[in-house]
Amino acid sequence: MRKSIITLLTDFGIKDHYVASLKGVILGINPHCTLVDISHQVSPQDIREGAFILANTYSFFPRGTIHLSVVDPEVGSSRKPILIVTKDYFFVGPDNGLFTLAAPREQVSQVVALTNKKFFLPSVSATFHGRDLFAPVAGHLSLGVKPGAFGSELDSWMELNFGKAKIKEKGLVGEILHIDGFGNLISNIRKQEFSDFTGDQPFVIKVGTRTIHGLKRRYSDGSRNELIALFGSGGFLEISVREGSAQKILKAKRGDPIQISTKFRAPNPK
Amino acid sequence: MRKSIITLLTDFGIKDHYVASLKGVILGINPHCTLVDISHQVSPQDIREGAFILANTYSFFPRGTIHLSVVDPEVGSSRKPILIVTKDYFFVGPDNGLFTLAAPREQVSQVVALTNKKFFLPSVSATFHGRDLFAPVAGHLSLGVKPGAFGSELDSWMELNFGKAKIKEKGLVGEILHIDGFGNLISNIRKQEFSDFTGDQPFVIKVGTRTIHGLKRRYSDGSRNELIALFGSGGFLEISVREGSAQKILKAKRGDPIQISTKFRAPNPK
């Protein structure tokens, strides 16, 4: 028995019938596959947020997993429906940048435009390709249909420009990429960039009007209400508050800058 | 191996232990069935909303799927627990109108009052029939127990009156049946009714204080913040705003009228 896993990531929310319709369609094609929700709470039409969430979790799934991701503000327009095949995974969804942070980290072997109507629902609505096109393609893929059968190969797919941390005069400057449900502020500053920049010099981290000295290892290392910085489980620099929300304390939003500086006045030891 | 699918639709929310208890009970009876959540975010005790969500998704599941639906404000009272058997599906839940929009679209072959205590949990609470009665019945049904074994047949089941669109002097008048998570306003005006009414005449759609000219095909066909009308994936006329919420812009609520008129002043072409 082929036991395939299909994950689902969408901005459909969990109140309406949309997600269940995708699942019904898939199970109608392959009743033996295992469906796993990644998230359906991506902010409506927020491709970047979807890309971030997918990138943080897709690689924890076993080889062969099909990642079906639908954040699709241009549904029904000329944006292409695609399948990206990598060494270990399949990514199915709209070609709008949703796979920017995940696919390039894998060895991409094939990109296919989904055009073969044989693998769609008999009637494809203009408004719900998740159900009528992407879900059935994922279902057939999980049965072992070869990627090439779904359409013709493409030379490229769309990548979005996610800001990278940069070294400027005032220091290493990154930005907040994501704010999680605990209110932790996750930046785009990776551990390696950080160490390369700071070396063994002392440093401060500036975010909003606040300055943080040094790094902690664990969320519980701070005292209550203390703003701390640490490297989170995704390998990015995070700002956090023990048993509180850094987002609320700093009134931070996505895109806000985070700055690492090795030139600063040392705090006055009391 | 019998691989049955049971869907769950409730107003239990996703924070509490209620939904998991249903699932535990079902898996205790049939560990091989596949459980799929439709929604647990039906507004508390809102039978009409539950009926709408179920009607929009049940038919995308494969033949033989058991739809277990529990929005049950009168739990423990004289309202009957029922099983409706149709050509392709089973519906299990309280007889309070929850199946009004789904079951009549199928060929109903049998309606059974769930009275055989053999298929309930040993002790049935007065407050949680979802766990103690409906879930075990669904579990046994998924093992192949014949519908007649659960109780005696009924001649009828409860249907709620959902307002239908009507032709009045000012035009075809329907109402908002559902507001989805994107803020799209879904009316009770079906595509066929709409075309029968408008024929090939030009028309306007009036909702709140706003007038919309013509139909679009896709959500992305409007310009940003433009109020548009289109037929959604469920076949109903919808009011939508590109990358925004029609609900917020119109401060609309369920039950608000939507009016189609073929007699109107044409907009002044500039």
Added chain:
Amino acid sequence: MRKSIITLLTDFGIKDHYVASLKGVILGINPHCTLVDISHQVSPQDIREGAFILANTYSFFPRGTIHLSVVDPEVGSSRKPILIVTKDYFFVGPDNGLFTLAAPREQVSQVVALTNKKFFLPSVSATFHGRDLFAPVAGHLSLGVKPGAFGSELDSWMELNFGKAKIKEKGLVGEILHIDGFGNLISNIRKQEFSDFTGDQPFVIKVGTRTIHGLKRRYSDGSRNELIALFGSGGFLEISVREGSAQKILKAKRGDPIQISTKFRAPNPK
């Protein structure tokens, strides 16, 4: 085929990638296990709430179910990761009191400190033991690995002090233990304690500034907006309002007292 069930209870929320990562890790170890969400909406770091939700549902799952519960404010610190083995279930999670209300109701046969790194992910982060340590342990356990293989036995595990109802001069005094999604106030007063205290005397129930006379059997027994008391499906005294929220009407919060008194002025019959 071994068909194991693993439940998940966390405070990770449902927007982020955290829950999916746990599931991916588990399915990578045992693709045949069945994953069931209990809740991921435990209030952040609220161990007591997690303990309550778990206690209300774990026993409805079949024998052999693995309950993986991660509400873990002290992640990465000296709090131990543990496995509690009982006659019918396995509990995996941090040793911080999360199992206080569930495990003692079962026959505990073994408590193991999870120290054998062979069963963890190759690299364990300091911030996400759910993914790196607890999930892989649950996965291996579901494959039949013996509890003793995960580490050495412990003599005890941490239990939190949940206030018990007490008999005082003014009556039997308990408190609100949990407020569910319907706004029902669930107290820590069990049915038996209640009957032992009231015997066959008339009684009143005082909560906030309100007094309730007698008990109902069902949520639907009250008139609209009437505050009622009843024993809920978990066996605790609950305060409820028909088609409304007792929490909102009483502006109640967890920890508020609920008092049963057999000495009171009878209401004036009009």
